[in-house]
Amino acid sequence: MNLAFSEEALTLSKALMKRYPEGKHKSALIPILHIAQAEFNGWLSSDAMDYVASIIGIKPIEVYEVASFYSMFNMQPVGKCSLEVCHTGPCAINGAESLISYLENKLNIKLGQTTADGMFTLKAVECLGSCGSAPMLQCGVNYYENLTNEKADELINRLTAENRLQSYTDIK
Amino acid sequence: MSRKILLEHIDVPGINTFDTYRKMGGYRSVEKALKTMSPEDVVEEVKKSGMRGRGGAGFPTGMKWSFLAKPVGVPRYLVCNADESEPGTFKDRYLMEKIPHGLIEGMITSSYALGANTSYIYIRGEYFYILRILEKAIAEAYANGFLGKNILGSGYDLDLYVHPGAGAYICGEETALLESLEGKRGNPRVKPPFPAIAGLYACPTVVNNVETIAAIAPIVNMGGDEYAKIGIGRSTGTKLISASGHINNPGIYEIELGLPVEEFIYSDKYCGGIKNNKKLKAVVAGGSSVPILPANLILKTANNEERLMSYESLSDGGFVSGTMLGSGGFVVYDEDSCIVRNTWNFARFYHHESCGQCSPCREGTGWMEKVLHRIEYGHGKLSDIDLLVEVSKKIEGNTICPLGDAAAWPVASAIRHFREEFEWHIKEATLSQSRNFGLLAAHEALVK
Numbered sequence: 341m342n343l344a345f346s347e348e349a350l351t352l353s354k355a356l357m358k359r360y361p362e363g364k365h366k367s368a369l370i371p372i373l374h375i376a377q378a379e380f381n382g383w384l385s386s387d388a389m390d391y392v393a394s395i396i397g398i399k400p401i402e403v404y405e406v407a408s409f410y411s412m413f414n415m416q417p418v419g420k421c422s423l424e425v426c427h428t429g430p431c432a433i434n435g436a437e438s439l440i441s442y443l444e445n446k447l448n449i450k451l452g453q454t455t456a457d458g459m460f461t462l463k464a465v466e467c468l469g470s471c472g473s474a475p476m477l478q479c480g481v482n483y484y485e486n487l488t489n490e491k492a493d494e495l496i497n498r499l500t501a502e503n504r505l506q507s508y509t510d511i512k
Numbered sequence: 513m514s515r516k517i518l519l520e521h522i523d524v525p526g527i528n529t530f531d532t533y534r535k536m537g538g539y540r541s542v543e544k545a546l547k548t549m550s551p552e553d554v555v556e557e558v559k560k561s562g563m564r565g566r567g568g569a570g571f572p573t574g575m576k577w578s579f580l581a582k583p584v585g586v587p588r589y590l591v592c593n594a595d596e597s598e599p600g601t602f603k604d605r606y607l608m609e610k611i612p613h614g615l616i617e618g619m620i621t622s623s624y625a626l627g628a629n630t631s632y633i634y635i636r637g638e639y640f641y642i643l644r645i646l647e648k649a650i651a652e653a654y655a656n657g658f659l660g661k662n663i664l665g666s667g668y669d670l671d672l673y674v675h676p677g678a679g680a681y682i683c684g685e686e687t688a689l690l691e692s693l694e695g696k697r698g699n700p701r702v703k704p705p706f707p708a709i710a711g712l713y714a715c716p717t718v719v720n721n722v723e724t725i726a727a728i729a730p731i732v733n734m735g736g737d738e739y740a741k742i743g744i745g746r747s748t749g750t751k752l753i754s755a756s757g758h759i760n761n762p763g764i765y766e767i768e769l770g771l772p773v774e775e776f777i778y779s780d781k782y783c784g785g786i787k788n789n790k791k792l793k794a795v796v797a798g799g800s801s802v803p804i805l806p807a808n809l810i811l812k813t814a815n816n817e818e819r820l821m822s823y824e825s826l827s828d829g830g831f832v833s834g835t836m837l838g839s840g841g842f843v844v845y846d847e848d849s850c851i852v853r854n855t856w857n858f859a860r861f862y863h864h865e866s867c868g869q870c871s872p873c874r875e876g877t878g879w880m881e882k883v884l885h886r887i888e889y890g891h892g893k894l895s896d897i898d899l900l901v902e903v904s905k906k907i908e909g910n911t912i913c914p915l916g917d918a919a920a921w922p923v924a925s926a927i928r929h930f931r932e933e934f935e936w937h938i939k940e941a942t943l944s945q946s947r948n949f950g951l952l953a954a955h956e957a958l959v960k
Contacts, residue, residue: 429854430600433854
């Protein structure tokens with residue numbers, strides 16, 4: 341295994357484990373998996389999960405079964421920017437479906453796919469708690485709400501210019 | 513009917529900071545409780561308030577607190593459920609983002625009442641930016657002596673942490689949340705034992721929604737009896753309503769319970785009426801899990817009484833002609849809405865979010881999604897309608913947690929109230945692909 345956290349990420353992970361009672365530091369698994377995803381290009385490879393298991397001192401299977409349960413953890417490589425469009429009820433009746441079609445055409449990919457340059461992955465996700473500001477999408481730690489085609493264009497231009505991994509945790 | 517308690521100071525600039533929040537009277541409940549009240553006194557005030565849990569189930573908070581076991585030498589925990597993910601609901605996010613100290617004050621006062629010395633706020637992973645807001649506010653509370661050792665010289669210690677989830681609706685169910693907080697998959701536990709006996713780390717635990725905990729501060733400040741005077745009947749206090757869908761003013765509204773539904777939909781103070789001057793077709797009043805009601809039944813009960821925004825009035829008529837206040841996720845549908853498509857959408861949601869533990873839910877949600885998909889896309893059979901009802905009945909009541917019920921109710925209620933629209937989709941399969949059914953089932957509301 342050649343993977344390792346940055347010093348900052350390692351320090352933070354160790355501090356997180358101390359937030360739980362003695363012997364219960366496995367509680368820090370999900371927070372540390374978020375850090376791992378931010379450290380390791382936005383997804384969790386087996387090596388990444390094994391590394392997390394070694395930090396916490398639990399068996400790798402305990403990490404695999406958790407990582408695979410939660411929708412925010414990517415089990416496959418993704419683009420630097422995951423555009424996660426909410427398509428549940430209230431968003432669906434207020435433009436989510438046309439926003440998804442627009443983004444599919446604009447990026448020339450289908451839902452679930454990544455652009456050839458590895459910049460964007462397009463996903464449809466379930467309710468993000470932004471029902472009053474539909475249509476919307478999440479990218480990394482940010483919510484982009486009340487979207488129009490024009491605003492989506494601007495966002496894509498901005499993210500392309502930033503050219504970095506947009507992770508849920510703003511650790512990086 | 514426009515009294516504001518939780519959002520009283522929402523427009524004060526800087527209310528997200530400790531200093532401003534404190535200047536506006538913040539943290540008074542902590543001072544009052546720690547200096548002048550015993551933990552039992554606080555629980556008593558909450559009981560007197562009659563406040564019912566604001567997460568969706570509506571169980572009286574004071575009673576839930578009184579079930580907490582207190583074995584000697586065993587730690588007790590308070591866990592705040594900030595996993596808001598019921599479609600149509602976005603109130604907790606608003607509260608935490610705008611007035612983070614409101615939740616933190618409530619956590620301190622409540623933790624004192626319950627005898628917890630370590631408390632957690634479990635927040636859905638997608639709300640990471642709010643986690644940072646809360647952590648900043650918590651640091652301010654520590655710096656000002658409201659968290660940590662010997663708070664305000666009272667001898668009471670409390671540590672408070674925020675813990676992110678990672679995308680799972682099921683973790684809003686309290687035992688799934690506790691599993692997740694322990695670093696496991698979010699599989700709900702078999703009950704009993706309830707968390708009050710064996711919760712986090714098998715210790716006695718109370719899990720309360722964000723809005724519930726935030727309301728503890730005003731309840732302690734004004735006293736439970738005063739709080740109980742607000743609202744109507746057993747629906748005491750105020751409630752945050754998340755309004756979305758085809759309305760002019762989507763957003764969060766704090767209402768005094770008992771406000772007429774019609775006023776909430778049409779008044780400019782609230783939803784401001786239906787967008788583009790269209791007509792009202794249907795409402796999902798309490799988050800996607802509760803039965804959808806056609807316009808005539810959401811405005812008036814089956815007995816032709818005015819429908820109110822309260823636990824009792826919304827559930828008047830049971831599931832035959834009523835619904836539930838639930839989480840207060842109020843989604844409005846206009847005349848052009850397709851009920852079949854919306855029902856399929858919700859069924860897909862529950863299929864996606866089923867944890868897979870119980871067969872009726874794991875298999876049944878997928879089955880309902882598949883059948884609804886074929887009806888929506890013009891390949892349905894008339895027998896599919898009864899099949900959906902049959903499947904929903906086989907899920908309801910047959911699972912470890914309420915997700916099964918939550919998946920069954922939207923389907924069963926849509927068919928109950930909009931059966932003709934489902935039949936039309938099947939009989940007019942080609943036409944249904946190019947236009948919507950319209951308003952027929954909601955006919956009695958056409959006066960608006």
